[in-house]
Amino acid sequence: MSRQVRTKGGELMAKPLKNSIGMFYHCGNCLEQRPEGVSPREWLRAEFGPTPKGFQLWCVRCEMSIVSFNLLGQKIKIINDEDEGGD
Numbered sequence: 001m002s003r004q005v006r007t008k009g010g011e012l013m014a015k016p017l018k019n020s021i022g023m024f025y026h027c028g029n030c031l032e033q034r035p036e037g038v039s040p041r042e043w044l045r046a047e048f049g050p051t052p053k054g055f056q057l058w059c060v061r062c063e064m065s066i067v068s069f070n071l072l073g074q075k076i077k078i079i080n081d082e083d084e085g086g087d
């Protein structure tokens with residue numbers, strides 16, 4: 001199955017991955033201080049990236065870890081727009 005889509009101009013391009021996240025992580029401290037009328041998405045200030053053992057989500061505002069994942073030595077594959085079954 002192809003993950004390509006045709007543009008209005010007729011060109012084939014990689015079908016962009018959709019957002020398949022089922023649950024979002026947020027900093028509890030920041031959520032408590034979130035101004036009224038500002039969504040958690042707008043308020044979040046975080047960095048995400050690899051660590052020696054997995055991945056970590058870091059709150060930039062609080063300078064503390066929100067969540068850290070240890071992959072227990074599992075191999076991972078980064079899914080990009082050109083891959084099949086990215087979602």
Ligand SMILES: [Zn+2]
Pocket residue numbers: 027028029030031059060061062063
């Ligand atoms: Zn925070």
